[in-house]
Amino acid sequence: MKIKLIKTVSEYDQALERIELLMDLDSMSQDQEDELEVLAFLAEAYEEDHFPIDLPDPVEAIKFRMSQEGLKRKDLEPYLGNKSRVSEVMNGKRPLSLTMMRRLHEGLGIPAEVLLQEKNASLPEPVSIEWSKFPINEMHKRAWFKFDGSTRQLRDHAEELMRKMAAGLEDNLLQPILNRQQLRASKDFCSYAMTAWRLKAISEATQTKLLEKYEEGSITDDFRRELAKLSYLDQGPLLAKEFLNKNGIHLIVLAHLPKTHLDGASMFLANCEPLIALTLRYDRLDNFWFTLFHELAHIALHFGGDKESYYFDDLESSTEDIIEKEADAWAAESLIPHEIWRTAGLDHGASKAQIQFFSREMRINPAIPAGRLRREFRDYRIYSDLLGNKMVKKLFTEQEG
Structure with missing residues (x-):
């Protein structure tokens, strides 16, 4: 019999017949012993692939x-x-x-x-992570993972659920975010909740294909102006997502988790694709556009060769951090250049009609100058009807539907 890799049932049956014939011999030559050994190995390999034995329960x-x-x-x-x-x-x-x-x-x-219940599997080595601190119950409510047990059993299975979510993604993604230099956050933020949100954001982004590759230095003044003018259109936030995708930048929307107080984040994936993630914690157009440009500022200005860094921002949190102030200023300049804003003459007493006229001239959404006036004068009672309340989430929800 010609010895070769067994690929079909017929070849398997022939090999068994030959094995049986050799084993019935009273004595075998060295060549026959070698043939028997090889045939037995090939037959066993075929059986493992085609007739696997179930592992015991x-x-x-x-x-x-x-x-x-x-x-x-x-x-x-x-x-x-x-x-x-x-x-x-x-x-x-x-x-x-x-x-x-x-x-x-x-x-x-x-x-x-x-x-x-997996052939040749080994148990992961224990690590110094307090798995029970992840917001497992909230993540389960949002269907971020599947779990066959009861709700009260969730916390006991936090480790395997989190490991399963992180499987195939970046190394050390489950290590809690503790480096406060990269966090613009309130004092009571939960590092485990922030880590879980980051994991889900990265997971969502990896399922999206970018139409172009991001090029360092591509976020030019023209790029900023084009993106800002999309705010003038009814579908502006969705068009911004498409615009960024075609320039090699992920934009996803993912609701924040309790104790993160998060507005947005920016980071690079393991494959060096930039990701901006927004929570829409405040469902307003002014918040969407300012947060988007703030995170874009980090991508444009602050990563350089350090693609393993990340920025998480609670824009309500006061900060003296130079990088965060620079991102705030870059965002404001991108949406309305300082010189234009200075000469516009809009102040605390500006009328709704004046703001709308300015917006038409600039071809930007009136929520942007209205929000800027509220921040500059620290008066959050004014211009509420110009902010585009409850107009962003529904756009992304309708797109998903």
Whole structure:
């Protein structure tokens, strides 16, 4: 028989017949022994690919080890938790967590691939992350992941849920964001919530294909003017997303998580594609355009060769940081150049008609000068009807629908 890789059932049957014939021989030559060994190897490889043996159920594996070791259910408490949890696991009402799996693997010697239900799998090494601090319940409510257990079991499974979300993305993405130099945030922000939001933002961006590659230095004055003038159009925010995409920049909208107080963020993906993510925490056109340009300022001015950095911004939070002040000034200049704003003569007493006339002349949305006047005079009671309240989220919601 000519020895070759087994690819079909017919070839597999022929190999078995030859193996059986060789094994029935009273004695074999060295060539026949070598032939038998090779055929057996090829047949086994074909069987593994086409007739895989299912891994035993983890609970059944636990029961088998209990039988071997003469263990009772109370002996499982060091591995699974209290009596109630042991009962839930053994009755199939609670999935095993990674913590339980590690204890069962180390204490009872149950193979990792059986516990994980994946051939040749190994358990991830423990790391110094407090998994229970991630806002798992809120993430589950938003359908950021699937979980087959009950809601009260979520926190016990935080590690595997977060690891699954981060699978295939950047290294160290699960390490909590702690470098406050890159955070313009309120004092009570939660680093774990911020990390979870960042993970979801990156995950969303990686599912979007950019139409062009981003080029360093491409955010010119003309680029800024073109983008700002899109605000004049009813579909401006959606057109801004398309405009940025065609210039190699991701723009996604992702609602903030509690204790992040987040308006927007800017970062680079592992493949060096820039990402701007906005929360629309305040669903107003003035907020959308200013935050967008603030984050774009970071992309244009502040990353340089450090593509592993990131910026997270609560624009209500006061700051003395030079970089953040520079981004604020760059955003304001992009939307309305300082010299034009100075000569326009708009002040705290400007009428609605004056603001609208100025906006038509500039070909920008009136929410932009109205919002600027509110910020400059720190009077957030004025011009509320010009801000484009509740006009942004619905655009992105309708687009998704």
